[in-house]
Amino acid sequence: MKAPLEPRGTQAEMMKDPKWNDVPPMGDRPIESRWKFLGLIGIVFIVKIIIWGTYRFITGNMYPFTDPGIGSEVTFWVGMVAKPVLQLGPVVLLWWYLFKEKGNPFRFTRKNLASSIIFGLLMALAFFFVATGIYTLHNEIMGYGGDFHFVAGWDEVGWGLVIATMFSFMIGTGPAEELFSRGFLQDQAARVFPTWQAMLFSAILFAIGHLPISILMYRLPFDVIMWYMAILVVMGVFFSVIYQWSRNIVFPILIHGLWDWYLTLFAIKGEFTADFSANSGAFFGMMDFINTIITLIILLPIFYLIYRKFWRKNIIASGSPDDTPREKIRIIKWIRDRDLGDWPKRPVVTTVVITLIFCLLMLPFAAVIGVNDPELHEDRISGGGGETIIVKQQMRDLYGSELNQGETEEYLIQPLNMTINWINITMNWDDEPDQGARYSNQPDHFRLSIVDASGQEIDSTEGGSGDLSIIWIVPEGIEPVSELSVVVELRITGDQEPIFSPIGLREIADNKNTYSLDMDYEVSYEMIVGEGDLNVRW
Numbered sequence: 001m002k003a004p005l006e007p008r009g010t011q012a013e014m015m016k017d018p019k020w021n022d023v024p025p026m027g028d029r030p031i032e033s034r035w036k037f038l039g040l041i042g043i044v045f046i047v048k049i050i051i052w053g054t055y056r057f058i059t060g061n062m063y064p065f066t067d068p069g070i071g072s073e074v075t076f077w078v079g080m081v082a083k084p085v086l087q088l089g090p091v092v093l094l095w096w097y098l099f100k101e102k103g104n105p106f107r108f109t110r111k112n113l114a115s116s117i118i119f120g121l122l123m124a125l126a127f128f129f130v131a132t133g134i135y136t137l138h139n140e141i142m143g144y145g146g147d148f149h150f151v152a153g154w155d156e157v158g159w160g161l162v163i164a165t166m167f168s169f170m171i172g173t174g175p176a177e178e179l180f181s182r183g184f185l186q187d188q189a190a191r192v193f194p195t196w197q198a199m200l201f202s203a204i205l206f207a208i209g210h211l212p213i214s215i216l217m218y219r220l221p222f223d224v225i226m227w228y229m230a231i232l233v234v235m236g237v238f239f240s241v242i243y244q245w246s247r248n249i250v251f252p253i254l255i256h257g258l259w260d261w262y263l264t265l266f267a268i269k270g271e272f273t274a275d276f277s278a279n280s281g282a283f284f285g286m287m288d289f290i291n292t293i294i295t296l297i298i299l300l301p302i303f304y305l306i307y308r309k310f311w312r313k314n315i316i317a318s319g320s321p322d323d324t325p326r327e328k329i330r331i332i333k334w335i336r337d338r339d340l341g342d343w344p345k346r347p348v349v350t351t352v353v354i355t356l357i358f359c360l361l362m363l364p365f366a367a368v369i370g371v372n373d374p375e376l377h378e379d380r381i382s383g384g385g386g387e388t389i390i391v392k393q394q395m396r397d398l399y400g401s402e403l404n405q406g407e408t409e410e411y412l413i414q415p416l417n418m419t420i421n422w423i424n425i426t427m428n429w430d431d432e433p434d435q436g437a438r439y440s441n442q443p444d445h446f447r448l449s450i451v452d453a454s455g456q457e458i459d460s461t462e463g464g465s466g467d468l469s470i471i472w473i474v475p476e477g478i479e480p481v482s483e484l485s486v487v488v489e490l491r492i493t494g495d496q497e498p499i500f501s502p503i504g505l506r507e508i509a510d511n512k513n514t515y516s517l518d519m520d521y522e523v524s525y526e527m528i529v530g531e532g533d534l535n536v537r538w
Contacts, residue, residue: 023111040098106184115335206233310336412484422471424469
C-alpha cells in the first residue's frame with residue numbers, strides 16, 4: 001500500500017527541496033489547488049496596487065506634496081514610513097485572514113546574512129558605477145553626447161533633500177518593494193510553480209506596481225512608460241535571481257535601495273547633441289533598456305561567483321570541517337564563518353547600523369568626486385553651428401492650499417527664458433455638508449483670475465459650484481507673454497444656516513476652505529544649437 005502523499009507547500013515538504021537551501025518561504029497550510037493559491041496571491045497584489053495608487057495620486061496632486069518649496073522633501077520623508085506601511089501592512093492582514101496563516105508572511109534569516117550585507121553594499125556601488133560608465137560610453141559611441149561629470153548634492157537642491165532620499169530609499173523603497181515582490185510574490189508563487197515561472201511572475205508584477213508613480217506623479221508619455229516597464233521586468237528578474245541565490249532578502253534590499261539612492265546622490269550631467277535634446281525621452285527609454293542589459297551581462301557573472309563561493313548548498317550547508325573546503329583567504333573564511341555561525345545576535349539592528357555608516361561615508365565621497373564648476377551643473381547642447389530652433393513644451397503645476405474668507409493666494413508663472421502660449425486652469429474644492437437635519441450649508445464662493453506682469457487682470461471667473469476653470473490663449477499680435485499670475489480669492493464662506501430659525505437655532509459660522517489648483521500651460525523658447533541648457537539627469 002502506497003504511503004499518502006505529503007501535502008504540497010508545507011514547511012516539512014519545502015525543507016526537502018534543495019532549491020530553498022534550507023530557507024523556504026513562510027506558510028505551512030497545505031496547498032490543494034495551485035491556481036486557487038495563485039488567485040489569492042493576485043488578490044493581495046490588487047489590494048496593494050489600489051492602496052499604493054491612491055497614495056501616489058495624493059503625493060502627485062495634493063498639498064503639501066505639490067508645494068514647489070517643500071514638496072519634494074515632504075514626499076521623501078513621508079515615503080520613509082508610508083512605503084513599508086502601505087505596501088506591507090495589507091499583506092500581513094491578508095496573510096492572516098485570507099490565507100489563514102499565522103505569524104509573518106516574510107522570511108527573515110541569519111543564514112548568509114554577513115555575506116549579504118557586505119556584498120550587498122559593495123555590489124550596489126559597483127552596479128551603479130558600471131551602469132554609469134556604460135551609459136556615458138554609450139552616449140559617446142552613438143554620438144548623443146559626451147563630456148560627463150558627477151555633480152554631488154543634487155545641484156542647487158541641497159544636501160537636506162539628499163539625506164531625505166537616503167532614508168526614504170533605504171528604509172522605505174528597498175525593504176518594501178523587495179519584501180513584497182521577492183519575499184512574498186516570488187516565494188509564495190514558487191511554492192507551487194517552478195522557480196523560473198515564479199521569478200517571471202514577480203518581475204512582471206514588480207513592473208506593473210510602478211505604473212501609479214509613472215502615470216500619477218511623473219506623468220510619463222506612453223512610449224517612455226513602455227520602455228520603463230521593460231526595464232523594470234528585466235531588473236525584477238535580476239533581483240529575483242540574486243534573491244534565490246542568496247536566500248536572504250537583505251541582499252536584494254541593499255542593492256535595490258542603494259541603486260535608487262545613488263541616482264540622486266551622484267547626478268550625471270553632460271553635453272548632448274541637438275537630436276538627443278529634441279527627443280530625450282525616447283532616447284532615454286531605449287538607451288536605459290540597452291544599458292541595463294549590458295550592465296547585467298557584465299555583473300551577473302560576478303554575482304554568480306559570489307553564489308558559488310558562499311551560498312551554494314554543497315559549500316555551506318554543513319558546518320563540519322570535513323565537508324567545508326579550507327579557505328586560505330582570511331576575509332573569505334571570516335565571512336563564511338559568520339554566515340554559518342550565530343551572527344549577529346541582533347540581525348536587524350546590526351544590518352541597519354552597518355548600512356547607515358556605509359551611507360554616511362558615501363556623502364563625503366560624493367562631495368569629493370563631484371565637480372564644483374557651476375557651468376557643469378547643467379546639461380549642455382553641442383554642435384550645429386549656431387542654428388536657432390523654436391521648441392514648444394507643455395508644463396503642469398499642481399497646488400493646494402487653504403484660505404480664510406477674504407484672503408487671496410497668488411501663484412506666479414514665470415518660466416525662465418520662455419514665453420507662454422496658452423494656459424488651462426482648473427480649480428476644485430469641496431463644500432461642507434449640512435450639519436444635521438436642522439441646518440443647510442451655504443456654498444463657498446471663490447474667484448479665480450489671471451493677471452499679467454503689469455498687474456492688469458486679463459481674465460477671471462467666479463462661482464460657488466465647487467469647480468472653476470479658465471482657458472486663456474495669448475492673442476495674436478501682442479508682445480510675447482513671459483509672466484502671468486493666477487490669483488485665487490475666497491470671497492464668501494457659506495455659513496450653516498438653520499432651516500427653521502424660529503426655534504432658536506443660531507447660524508454656525510464657516511470661515512475657511514481648502515482647494516486644489518491644476519494649471520496646464522504651454523511655453524516656447526528659442527534653442528541655439530551650440531551652447532544652451534538642457535534638463536537631462538541620469
